Amino acid sequence: NYLAYTGRSYDYVHASGAKAGKWGSYTTYNMSLNYQAQDDLTLSLMVNNVFNKLPEGQRYNYPSNESTPFNDGFYSVYGRQISAQVKYDF
DSSP: OHHHHHHSSTOOOOOOOOOOOOOOOOOOOOOOEEEEEEETTEEEEEETTTTOOOOOOOOTTSOTTSSSSSSSSSSSSOOOOEEEEEEEEO
């Protein structure tokens, strides 16, 4: 993480008390469901990040992210996303 980079060590502790270190793995799960209502009509529901998983323990570990609890350059800021689609073939 950024503090480990600037402190050149995973044991680095910033004057503010923020600690460097390695972060654990980060996995999200997505789901989609399609339903063929008629021969020419398909309904779809998509959910990204089903469990609304967000990275933890990264606050203030990157410059200019004081307003977000993680580095939004590496992780999605949207959390769970739900979308629907209607497809009609004519």
